[in-house]
Amino acid sequence: MFKKVLIANRGEIALRINRACHELGIATVAIFSDADRASLHVRHADEAFCVGPGPATRSYLNIPNIISAALISGCDAIHPGYGFLAENARFAEIAADHGLTFIGPTPAVINAMGDKATAKRLMQEAGVPTTPGSGIVASVDEARTVAEQIGFPVLLKATAGGGGKGMREVHAPAELPTAYATAQAEAEASFKDGRLYVEKLMVNPRHIEVQVLADEHGGVVHLGERDCSVQKPSHQKLIEEAPAAELDPGLRARLHHIATTATRAVRYTNAGTLEFLVSGSDVYFMEMNTRIQVEHPVTELIYGVDLVKEQIRIAAGESLGFTQDDLHPHGHAIEVRVNAEDPENNFAPAAGTLTTVVFPGGPGIRVDTHVYGGSIVPPFYDSMLAKIVAVGRTRESAILRMERALGETRIEGVKTTVDFCRELLGDERFRAGGVGVGWLPSLLARRAQPV
Amino acid sequence: MFKKVLIANRGEIALRINRACHELGIATVAIFSDADRASLHVRHADEAFCVGPGPATRSYLNIPNIISAALISGCDAIHPGYGFLAENARFAEIAADHGLTFIGPTPAVINAMGDKATAKRLMQEAGVPTTPGSGIVASVDEARTVAEQIGFPVLLKATAGGGGKGMREVHAPAELPTAYATAQAEAEASFKDGRLYVEKLMVNPRHIEVQVLADEHGGVVHLGERDCSVQKPSHQKLIEEAPAAELDPGLRARLHHIATTATRAVRYTNAGTLEFLVSGSDVYFMEMNTRIQVEHPVTELIYGVDLVKEQIRIAAGESLGFTQDDLHPHGHAIEVRVNAEDPENNFAPAAGTLTTVVFPGGPGIRVDTHVYGGSIVPPFYDSMLAKIVAVGRTRESAILRMERALGETRIEGVKTTVDFCRELLGDERFRAGGVGVGWLPSLLARRAQPV
C-alpha cells in the first residue's frame, strides 16, 4: 500500500480522498491555489503546497508544480479526483515517468475513452449499442450528409468534449452551419481540439450510468446504476439517485451486463462509469468516465462500498476483495448538489463569503463539503459547495428525508440551489420517478413564460 | 397517524425527533427555555413555545406549561425524548388525561421499571438473572446484614436512581454508614425519594444493553446489543458501539433472548433498553430504560431501522412492519459523545459561546447536534453538544473512520471531549475490544498519579 498520496484537486472531492487515505493509514499532501488557502481540504491534509494563483490553469492544472510537490514531499501516488487533470492522460504519463502511481486507469485507456469518437468505435467493437451517428466529420457538408442519413434532430458533439461544452442540438438543416461553427469554436477554446462528430438526438431520454470497479487481475464488478436525468439546461447534473426508479428489471440487468462486458473489452482498470441514454427499451452508450464521479456517494450508500478506498487499493495492485455475488444494494439514495449559483438567473455562478453555514445531520444523511461559516467562495472554480445525500429504505423515504435535510440547511452569503432543489423534489412528475433529461429544462422554460 | 407532535425536550434529541416527525409528514411543536431561544431545535420545528426560564425545573420540567403548549397548538401526541420527563409516569398520565398520546410505554410500566427494586423483582419473576442483593433496606443495619450475606464489595443504589446519582460503592463494613447517609441524601435531593437497596458490586463488568421494540399487538423484536462500557468515573457513558466486540456468540444470543422474554413478561410497548452487567459468562439485569437512549444511532446504523420513527408508529397503534427474521445487522458502528466539559479537570462542564464549529462529514459519518458556530451553551443542562457516529464494515474500519472524523472536528469556545476521545480510540486495550466499566476510571487514575 502507498505511504503518502498527493491529492491533485480541491474542494469536497479533495477532502473525500483525504478521508479515504487517512482511513487506510496513508499520509496525504494537499495542493492549493492562493484562493483556497483557507479551505478545509488544506487544513485536513498532513502537508500542503501552494501550487499557483487562483486561476486553475496556473494552479490546479499546473502539472510541473503539482508533480514537483509530490516528489518534494516524498509521495508514491497521486489521486486526481474529478475534473482538472483527472482525465488527462499526459498527466498520468508524467506521473508514471517520475515514479508516481496515478490512481486511475492506464494513460492508453484514458486517451481512448477521452476521445469520444474512438470510445464509440471501441464500444461498437465490443458489441455495445451506441447512438446512430458518425465518426469525426471534416466539414459542415459532411455533417449535413450524416444528419440527413440518421434523420434530424441531431447532436453535434466535440470529440474531446465533456460537461456539455462543444455540444449543440440541431433540429433542422438550416441550423447546421451556425451550430457547427459555434460548437467547433467552443471545443477549440475549451479543449484545444475542435473536431466534431454527429449523433442522433434522442427526445427526452433518461441519463442512466453504471458504476464499475476493475482490478489489475481481471476482477470486474458493477455496483448498479445511477439515474442522473435531472440536469440543468447546460446538461450539468443537479440531482442524482440510485437505483434508477421505474426501470424495467430486464433493462436494468442488460445495462449492468453491457457495462461489465465493455469494461472487460477495453481492459479497463480502477473505478469507472459508463453513461447511457435510455429511451423506452432502447439503450445507447454515451461515454465512459475514467475517474470517480461527483455522484459516487449514492452508490456507496446503497452498496456499503467505499469507492475511493477501492480506487486506492486497486491502484496499489490489490485484487477486489469481493465478487459480484457479494454485492447487494440496500434501500435508495438521492444526492442534491448545493451549488453557489442563482436558479432564478440561469444558474449564474456566485462568489463571495459564506456568512452562515449550517448543514443537515441525523439519520440517513451524508454531507460532503469543504466549506464552513466564514469561508470564501472564489470565482475561479466549479460552483459546487456541497453534496447532500440521503438514504432511506425506499425512494419515497429517501426523498422525504432529503426534503427535511434541505429544510435544515442554511447557507447565507451567496445564492444557492438548496431551495430550488427542495421545490423540485416536491414536483409530482419527479415524485413519480423516471423523468428524462428534458424534464428540468422544459419545466424552467414553462416558468419563464409570461402567465 | 398523528397530525402534530409536541417535542418535550431540547438539544440534539429534540432535533432528532423533529426529523423523524417531518419525515413521517407530521407537524412539530418545539418547547424551549429562555436560554435556548436560538437553538436549532427551535428553528427547525413548525411552531415553538417558550415554557420558562433557563433552569430546567421551571421550563423543561414544567408540566403545566408543556401540556398547555401542546393543547394550545392542537397537538395529538407528545414525544418526551430522554432525560427530563421521559421516565416520569405522572407526566405520561397527565398527557393522557388531556387526550394527548404519550410516545412511550404505559405509565404503569414506566412506574414499575423506574422503581429499581420493583423492576428487579419483576425481572426475577420473569426468570431474568439479576445481581445478588436486597429489596429496599430500611436502615444501615439492614444494609450491613445484606452486604455481609452477599459479600463485600457492594453497591448502594437509590431505587429511584439514574445517571449514577444516589449510588455508592462500599468496599468494607466501616464505609457503610457514611456511604448510606450520602447516597440517601443525594437520592432525596435528586429524586425526592431516599430509599436505597444493596447489590453485589461486580468487579470491572461490561455494560451491555439490548434494544427492543414492542408494538401494542404482541409484536416484540430485539435490535441486538450495544456495548457502553466506556464510562466516566461518574458512570456516564462516553463511547458506545454496536455490536459488542469480543462477545461469545452463545452469550450474545442469550442476552437477546432474555431481553425479548423480559419485554414480553412486563407487557412492554414502544422502544426500550435492557441494561446488563456482563462478567465472564455471567449476565445480570441492571435496569430497563423505558425511552429512547442517547446511543440509539449505533443500532440504527447497523440495522437500517429508524428507531424514533418506530416509536411514533407504535404509539400511533401500528404493528411493527417487520419480524425478528427481517432484522440483520451489517457492519459495526461506534458513537462518541462530544460534551462541553474538560477531560483534564474531572470532566467539569463548561458553558459559553461556541466561536468555531466544524463537524466531520463524508462516508459513514452521522452527526446529531443542535449547535452551530456562534451558538451559546447554557449552564443549565446536560453538557452534550453532539454525537458523532461512524459506521464501517468492521470494528477496525469504524474506529479508523471515527479517528479521522474526530480529527476533522473543530469546536472552539469551550473545552470538549473530542481530543480526549480520539486518544482513547488509539489505546491498545480499547482497540483489542471488550473493556469493562472500570477501564476508563483506572486509566484516569493512573494518569493522575505523579510519575
Next chain:
Amino acid sequence: MTEDVIAVRARALAGALAEAGFARLRVRDGETEIEVRRASHSAPVRPSCAVPAEPAPRPTVERMADVISSDVVGIVRLARPAIVEGQELDEDRELAFVETLGIRNPVRSRGTGHVIAVFVTEGQPVEYGQALFAIER
C-alpha cells in the same frame, strides 16, 4: 439570570419595544431587572473610544415603562371591562389572567400607572415571557 439569558431576554424585549414605539422598557424577573433603551435615530453610532466623548445625545421623548409579561403558557382572559391603552390605574389591580390547564394565573398591574400598551387580545395563546401590558409609572 446568567448573562447569556439576560442577552436573549433583552433581545426579545427589544422586539416589544419597537412594537410599542417608545424609548425605554424594563422587565423584572425575580431578582433581576432588564432595561432596554432604544437609541434615537438621530444619534450617531459611537464606538467606545479613548478620548473623552461629548454627552450622548438623548431621544426627544423619554418614557419609562414596566412590561408585564406572562409567567405561564396559556390563554389570555382579559379583565372585564377590558383594560385599554391610555387607561390610568389608580390602584394595583388584576389586568387579566392566563388560563393554563383550567388554572387561573392572575396578571396584576404591580401598582399604579398609565397603561401605554396592551400587547394581547382576548383568547390569545401566550408563551412564557410574552409581553402582555406596558405600564408607565
Next chain:
Amino acid sequence: MTEDVIAVRARALAGALAEAGFARLRVRDGETEIEVRRASHSAPVRPSCAVPAEPAPRPTVERMADVISSDVVGIVRLARPAIVEGQELDEDRELAFVETLGIRNPVRSRGTGHVIAVFVTEGQPVEYGQALFAIER
C-alpha cells in the same frame, strides 16, 4: 487578483513581515502590488472614531522592501557565492534558481538594492508564492 485573493496574499505576506522584523513589505504579482505595513508595538490600538485623532504614532525605523517570491514549486539552489543579508546589489542579478522537475527557474533581483532578508537555505523545498528574499530599494 480579486480582492479575496489579495486578502489571502496579504495575510501570507504579513507572516514574512513578522519574521523579517521590519516595517513594510511589498510584493508584486503581475499587474497588482500588495503592500503590508506593520503597526509599531508601542502604538495603542485605536478604533476609528468620529472625533479628530492625534496623528497616528509611527514605528521608529521605517524601511521599504520588495519581497521576491517563488513562482514555482521546487528546490532552492542559491547563487554561488551565496547572497547574504546586508549585501548590496549594484546591478540586476540572479539570486538563486528554483529547480522544478529538472528545470531551472531563475530568481532575479529585479534591479539593484540592499538585501535585508534571505528567507531560504540551499536545497530547501519551496511552494508557489513563498518569500525567498527581501530587498530594500
